[in-house]
Amino acid sequence: MFAYIVRRVVSGIILIIVMSLVTFLLFFASPIDPARFACGKNCSPALQEQTRKALGYDDPVFVQWGDFLKGVVQGRDYPSDPALRKTAPATIAHCPAPCLGYSKLSNDTVLNLVKNAFPVSLSLAIVAFIIWISGGIAFGVIAALKKGTIIDRGIVGISLVFFAFPTFFVGLFLYQFIAIQWQIVPIPNYVSIADGGFFTWLVGLLLPGLTLALFYMAGYVRMTRAFVLESMGEDYLRTANAKGLAPRKVLVKHSMRAALTPLVTMAGLDLASLVGGAIITETVFNYNGLGKLAVTAARNLDLPLTVGIVLLLATFVIMANIIVDVLYAFIDPRVRVG
Amino acid sequence: MTSHDTTASPATSAPVPRPSSSDALLSVRELAVHFPTSDGVVKAVDGLSFDVHRGKTLGIVGESGSGKSVSSAAILGLHNPARTRISGEIYLNGVDLLTLSSEQMRKRRGREVAMIFQDPLSAMHPYYTVGNQIIEAYRVHNDVSKKAARERAIEMLDRVGIPQPDRRIDDYPHQFSGGMRQRAMIAMGLINDPSMLIADEPTTALDVTVQAQILDLLQDLQREFNSAVIIITHDLGVVAEMADDVLVMYAGRAVEYGPCKEILTHPEMPYTWGLLSSVPDVKGDTSARLVPIPGNPPSLLNPPPGCTFHPRCVHKDKVPGDLCWTVEPRLEPGQRGPGHTKRCHLTNPDDIYATEVLPEVAPGLVEES
Numbered sequence: 001m002f003a004y005i006v007r008r009v010v011s012g013i014i015l016i017i018v019m020s021l022v023t024f025l026l027f028f029a030s031p032i033d034p035a036r037f038a039c040g041k042n043c044s045p046a047l048q049e050q051t052r053k054a055l056g057y058d059d060p061v062f063v064q065w066g067d068f069l070k071g072v073v074q075g076r077d078y079p080s081d082p083a084l085r086k087t088a089p090a091t092i093a094h095c096p097a098p099c100l101g102y103s104k105l106s107n108d109t110v111l112n113l114v115k116n117a118f119p120v121s122l123s124l125a126i127v128a129f130i131i132w133i134s135g136g137i138a139f140g141v142i143a144a145l146k147k148g149t150i151i152d153r154g155i156v157g158i159s160l161v162f163f164a165f166p167t168f169f170v171g172l173f174l175y176q177f178i179a180i181q182w183q184i185v186p187i188p189n190y191v192s193i194a195d196g197g198f199f200t201w202l203v204g205l206l207l208p209g210l211t212l213a214l215f216y217m218a219g220y221v222r223m224t225r226a227f228v229l230e231s232m233g234e235d236y237l238r239t240a241n242a243k244g245l246a247p248r249k250v251l252v253k254h255s256m257r258a259a260l261t262p263l264v265t266m267a268g269l270d271l272a273s274l275v276g277g278a279i280i281t282e283t284v285f286n287y288n289g290l291g292k293l294a295v296t297a298a299r300n301l302d303l304p305l306t307v308g309i310v311l312l313l314a315t316f317v318i319m320a321n322i323i324v325d326v327l328y329a330f331i332d333p334r335v336r337v338g
Numbered sequence: 339m340t341s342h343d344t345t346a347s348p349a350t351s352a353p354v355p356r357p358s359s360s361d362a363l364l365s366v367r368e369l370a371v372h373f374p375t376s377d378g379v380v381k382a383v384d385g386l387s388f389d390v391h392r393g394k395t396l397g398i399v400g401e402s403g404s405g406k407s408v409s410s411a412a413i414l415g416l417h418n419p420a421r422t423r424i425s426g427e428i429y430l431n432g433v434d435l436l437t438l439s440s441e442q443m444r445k446r447r448g449r450e451v452a453m454i455f456q457d458p459l460s461a462m463h464p465y466y467t468v469g470n471q472i473i474e475a476y477r478v479h480n481d482v483s484k485k486a487a488r489e490r491a492i493e494m495l496d497r498v499g500i501p502q503p504d505r506r507i508d509d510y511p512h513q514f515s516g517g518m519r520q521r522a523m524i525a526m527g528l529i530n531d532p533s534m535l536i537a538d539e540p541t542t543a544l545d546v547t548v549q550a551q552i553l554d555l556l557q558d559l560q561r562e563f564n565s566a567v568i569i570i571t572h573d574l575g576v577v578a579e580m581a582d583d584v585l586v587m588y589a590g591r592a593v594e595y596g597p598c599k600e601i602l603t604h605p606e607m608p609y610t611w612g613l614l615s616s617v618p619d620v621k622g623d624t625s626a627r628l629v630p631i632p633g634n635p636p637s638l639l640n641p642p643p644g645c646t647f648h649p650r651c652v653h654k655d656k657v658p659g660d661l662c663w664t665v666e667p668r669l670e671p672g673q674r675g676p677g678h679t680k681r682c683h684l685t686n687p688d689d690i691y692a693t694e695v696l697p698e699v700a701p702g703l704v705e706e707s
Binding site (some may be wrong): 234 | 416446449455461464466467512
């Protein structure tokens with residue numbers, strides 16, 4: 001088991017390094033001249049060249065990629081010029097390890113920008129996750145038990161409606177009616193737990209969390225329903241019934257236990273990609289999370305920031321994959337051996 | 339065998355005598371299991387009657403879809419009442435199971451009547467240890483501590499021949515071999531000492547070498563616990579070895595019923611003849627061709643009129659007129675006395691069997707019985 005985890009982590013790290021190279025290559029395949037945008041609006045050709053040199057954009061791609069990897073481990077200076085460091089240290093921006101790049105537009109390291117946005121996205125993802133998992137599984141099981149009835153069709157139909165509506169519509173709808181018109185909850189606003197306590201934090205996240213959860217829930221309702229129904233046709237469920245177990249115990253211990261396995265996989269991956277930012281929801285509710293940061297970076301053609309966020313997202317997904325695979329071994333004893 | 343012949347007499351004509359409590363342990367009378375579907379009613383089992391006595395074994399034989407497993411699931415009350423129509427009477431220890439509430443039935447399931455399933459790998463939950471599942475079966479019906487239940491489970495595993503049961507109890511089903519899994523299933527089925535055990539093709543998924551061991555084990559345990567056993571199979575070899583009585587099913591109906599030796603030596607129904615002729619002969623002439631039964635089992639939605647077997651029957655021309663096409667034969671005693679009933683219009687089946695069918699039948703099977 002331990003060897004398996006080590007193997008997965010090592011292959012995960014290799015995957016992240018490859019991912020960074022691909023991101024870099026894509027970055028340079030774009031027709032945008034990064035130096036021009038890093039330099040600002042009123043930029044003379046001379047100044048543009050200077051910026052290009054300062055940020056290292058004049059080097060070949062692979063050299064830049066090497067510098068980037070080195071920066072992750074060691075940190076780096078912008079511009080990387082030992083002579084300038086001695087004569088005019090004020091003109092040098094230092095990016096300490098692990099350096100994911102430097103955004104000239106924001107005059108800050110990518111890591112700092114991400115660090116500020118990450119708790120927002122993480123909080124949002126957690127709240128949404130809890131709503132959609134509990135709701136999705138509960139409604140999915142109910143639909144499975146009432147298969148073919150009006151309740152089943154109602155649940156599946158309504159969840160499909162929420163899935164079909166775009167997030168910005170559901171988000172704006174909730175915002176407009178629940179927060180503004182009926183004032184059931186205050187205007188959603190992110191307050192960290194450290195600043196406002198748990199309750200304020202939670203209330204601030206309720207509407208955007210619900211918006212995201214309603215979207216994801218549809219899939220989970222249908223999946224749970226399908227997996228529970230599938231397990232009900234299994235021979236081992238007939239065995240459980242033949243033992244004389246109470247129906248509730250058959251459902252919870254035997255049927256839902258079997259349905260859990262595929263759900264864990266899905267949930268892990270969905271959560272990971274959501275931690276990387278919910279672009280539309282964060283924009284609708286004006287939350288400064290990773291999703292909004294990514295949109296801003298793309299809109300301003302802030303390429304170092306874009307690369308940083310893409311890499312971070314890829315890392316989350318790869319990590320989630322490893323965690324899910326390891327969890328799988330605990331959930332399914334058949335995976336444990338070998 | 340002789341005293342048994344008289345008691346095993348099945349109901350052949352209405353009105354059906356209500357069995358007294360001193361009679362058979364399990365009495366099934368005119369059992370019908372129908373599944374209403376959008377295409378019509380599937381009559382999976384119809385007019386089925388049989389008895390099983392304590393310490394005796396009934397073999398139910400028939401091909402896939404003949405209603406063997408459906409009727410056993412009905413005895414356990416495993417059918418979804420919303421999608422099944424069940425009628426008739428199933429007396430177990432003098433109580434009609436079909437009149438019980440689902441909760442009353444649940445309390446009997448696993449305690450008075452238990453079942454062993456065909457494929458032990460899929461019949462055990464892959465995510466729980468063998469011990470967990472056996473202990474669960476015991477604790478449903480016995481209010482004992484986990485520790486006491488565990489000891490009982492180890493004892494049962496030991497009894498069914500699992501080596502090192504105190505260690506293997508914590509294994510998962512996939513860590514067991516096929517034969518061991520079936521032994522564990524038997525331990526699970528017998529842990530509550532049920533008076534009635536239904537084994538649904540218990541050896542079909544197993545290696546031939548393991549099959550004999552499992553059958554021996556079942557016989558030993560039956561003797562030890564003096565339980566009644568129904569063994570469902572399509573393997574006449576299993577029937578010859580295990581059964582005291584045989585019930586041959588076709589298209590949801592009993593077509594021949596009687597003492598095992600009788601049925602195997604003097605079958606009177608062409609379908610039984612077909613089954614016997616299709617058993618390979620491993621002792622005699624191995625190059626001899628098997629004689630298959632022509633055609634396919636009928637649709638249970640639209641069973642053929644008259645005798646359900648007539649489209650596949652090669653002897654129907656020996657019945658005068660169009661009786662086979664128009665009149666469904668009743669399950670009645672044939673030429674060999676009241677203990678042996680068959681559903682067939684043939685008036686002289688014994689002669690036909692002796693002259694036309696017997697040469698095709700592998701001799702080993704009949705000798706064994």
